[in-house]
Amino acid sequence: MTKETAPENVAPETTAPEKAPAKKATVKKAAVKKSAPKKAPAKKAVVKKDRKRPESVQLMSDYFSENRSIMPQNIGGHREEIIALIMQGLSPEEAFSQFVKT
DSSP states (O other), X not given: OHHHHHHHHHHHHHHHHHHXXXXXXXXXXXXXXXXXXXXXXXXXXXXOOOOOHHHHHHHHXXXXXHTGGGSOGGGGGGHHHHHHHHHTTOOHHHHHHTTOOO
16 A cells, blocks of 8 residues: 555655746746836837828928928929828928938
């Protein structure tokens, strides 16, 4: 009878150390999850705002008036494209920079 009880006593001892590393792994995963939310607010700040056409036209006009001296002669040919870019959320500076070579 002692032979039968010995294997039973050994089995629980071998399974207990196997469970301990699994707990350590979950602790590491939890630490990674805690650091992830810190990065999320930075992405939200980059979100661009869609604008309506009248607001976009006004922003384009204001930027053009302030920077007329650096604008090329043919910039008027890109008017609708610039307005569309501003409507999509680009700043007037970003929209004009796609057509002004520096």
